[in-house]
Amino acid sequence: MAFYETIFIARQELSAAQVEALAANLTDIISQGQGEITKTEFCGLRTLAYSIKKNRKGHYVLFNIDAAPLAVKEMERQMGLNEDILRFLTLKIDELDTNPSPLMQSKQNRDRRYESFEGTDNSVRVEEEEEEEGEKE
Numbered sequence: 001m002a003f004y005e006t007i008f009i010a011r012q013e014l015s016a017a018q019v020e021a022l023a024a025n026l027t028d029i030i031s032q033g034q035g036e037i038t039k040t041e042f043c044g045l046r047t048l049a050y051s052i053k054k055n056r057k058g059h060y061v062l063f064n065i066d067a068a069p070l071a072v073k074e075m076e077r078q079m080g081l082n083e084d085i086l087r088f089l090t091l092k093i094d095e096l097d098t099n100p101s102p103l104m105q106s107k108q109n110r111d112r113r114y115e116s117f118e119g120t121d122n123s124v125r126v127e128e129e130e131e132e133e134g135e136k137e
Contacts, residue, residue, distance in 0.1 A: 002069060003095060004063075004091065004092055005063070006089070007061065007063070008079055008087065009048070009086045010059040010061065011083075011086060018084075019059045022082070023042070023061050026078065029074055030065060030072070033068055035067020036066045037063050043062060043103040046058065046060055060103060066096065076090055
């Protein structure tokens with residue numbers, strides 16, 4: 001068995017549930033070929049660098065695959081036939097990475113920027129500002 005990393009972009013008109021169903025379908029193809037998908041990341045709806053088939057956005061999905069080459073070839077054939085998949089890329093890699101992909105890391109970092117604001121007590125600041133405004137009048 002060899003290790004692969006596959007990312008595909010699905011059309012923006014699909015709902016998140018439809019994208020998950022599409023990923024499950026591709027997972028079944030790999031498992032029928034005695035392979036295994038060790039990691040699946042749904043990176044969400046992202047803006048494309050250029051329009052592809054009149055789409056400006058797409059749902060990104062990343063797979064880490066441990067499978068025989070024939071199973072991966074069949075999955076790629078099915079992705080090529082599916083009209084909901086705009087683009088896909090499969091790379092053979094030396095070892096599987098269990099860490100989040102760079103796309104997910106940037107999303108997590110973006111979410112962490114706002115965590116510090118959630119824990120602060122803004123009510124004290126609002127009361128102080130109201131008192132200052134009252135004194136000015």
